[in-house]
Amino acid sequence: MSLTPAASELVEAVLAFIGQDGCSDAEFDALALRLFAFQHANNEAFRRFCQRRGATPRTVKSWREIPAVPISAFKEVTLSSLPAAQAQRVFMTSGTTRKEVKGRHYHPSIAVYDRSMTKNFGARFMAGAERLPMAILFPGEQDLPNSSLAHYLALAVAHCGSEDSHVFVTPEGMDSAGLRAWLRARAAEGRPCAVLGASYAFVHLVDELRRAGESFHLPAGSRILDTGGYKGQARELPLEDFYVGLQDAFGVPRERCINMYGMTELSTQLYDDGNVLVPSVKSGPHWIRSRLLDPLTGREVAQGQRGVLAHCDLGNFNSVTTILTEDVGVGVATGGVLLLGRAEGAEAKGCSLAVEEFLRANAP
Template identity: 60%
Template sequence: MTQGAVIDGLLAYMATDHSPEDEFDQQALKLFAYQYQHNRPFQRFCQQRGKTVRTVKSWRDIPAVPINGFKELTLSCIPASDAERVFMTSGTTQGDVKGKHHHPTLSVYDYSMTKNFRQRFMQGRERIRMGVLFPTETLLPNSSLAHYLALAVKEFGAQESHYFLAREGLDIVRLIAELERAERVAEPYALLGASYSFVHLLDELHKLGKSFVLPQGSKVLDTGGFKGLSRELSMEDFYAQLSSVLGIERRQCINMYGMTELSTQFYDSGNAALPAVKTGPHWIRSRVVDPLSGKEVPRGERGILAHCDLANFNSVTTILTEDVGVAVNSGFLLLGRAQGSAAKGCSLAVEEFLQAALG
């Protein structure tokens, strides 16, 4: 199967409105066969685990690649030099070593983002005036979040949407003027950005004694967490302060869960109650597993989240995260980063993957 045929078939599948299990399986197995043939480190890993095109019968059987594998190896079905864009992680767990996700074309990533965002964040509204608390794509060309937010502004932002975070820091004066305008003209407003940027915003508004009552329909989207990057808050305090200071209902404070190693994002339906259930579109499925065995843990028990993202057509569909979660009927609860024995299990899984992939 050629790359063009893979992309065309995938986009047609993503354009549907839902997906029974058997249809998802069909797409996942096609991509597994393609990646098994063209992604040699992944092929060696699968062989070491006794997984081949003949033995993998379901998306649940596809071996999950630890996300740190993206830091050590080129997980790509094409030569790295042929990628249209390379997104890089910003984590510091391995010093300056950054994970790289190679995209031959952004057509699939962009379609995944815009269709999902339209349904989960816009919820019937065509456009909304936006303020972005994150640097532009020009400043951070290898950031998947910068590209995600640029797409949000381009496809869904009203005229005069603004970025408020640059090399010089947060433009608090301009942002306050925007929020005051939204109050004055009663025009719904959306603030989007990294979670830690919102913590800085809350601190600045507290110093200035400023608070707002934004119009009905206003929204917040935060992502990425803020542990170790700013003043730490409990999630309860974080959303309580956002709601109080901005005058936005907590059910309109939406958290997006994504990562560089994926091409699809998960959303909750607001944070009126915590933890909020995360769900994704029909082209991504999740399991909660033991990191060493890869086997699913019983429903209701904590484990490590593993995602099968069909939009990851060029790298690997199935990744093992370092995030702890619990499966629920409609999705999963995100409980934080792996610690203790779970973290050790993730590290051993990475070691096992690298030994197999490097031969």
């Protein structure tokens, strides 16, 4: 789509901010408040929610004060500051809880998502490595054009993969024979490689390798990226069992088994630094900040206490920067968040009440 002059300036500012090596608290606040003013003025559903909270560009003075929109709101209303019909890309959620209703995230300029992904991925997963042969355990973009994960993995191959990278999953299933031959070839030639995909795909693959009595010792420097979640497509494993299985199947040390935490409703991902100990601490780049909230009160919890994660992602220039998830975690003194799983009990009730408040604000 053709961006308005104001939106074009904002996109350039976000791209420049992502391109920096870091930022001060004041710099983060300045861009967060600029984005808040833009979204408050142009995103009707968000503005109604803010009005209910008494939050305006005059009263909000910090990124911490921007109202956090419940993640389920992406399924209920159109959260877009620019015309949704003209978006370059629309990513949709998988619809695992309400299969008939999918959340939609509109990207008028996919360049922002792409810059966010590639810079962060290069720093956290590649960690200085040159291009690697990549095996992708997830369908490609041609099969899932509305999947943010398919686009994410396509970017990984385009920017960091070598020519012998390959997608081994289609909507019909995994080409396990082809994948196993690919892994044998990488092990035989001694070239480091990477295997990336959804966690449930790794469960199926590891089970199959065990049944076949086959395992690999991939060359030093090889690494694995799993994206978490099972979405009902595989048996769920305790984290310890999952990462023991990866190490046994591929011969990749657990410090090089990286978990990516992301979601359709965000434009930025969080990573850990390996899974020697689980659960692992996740952290993001300088253009996303997270806080832990009591969903019943909306207030931040004290350091070391459980809370529901809220992210302020400056890559979300068009939708809403600040999202209340349904994930529970604990902040750690060194920075980052220890993820503990999905909200349950009182925390889940608090998330539901936040959704009800948003819907009341947008009732006809």
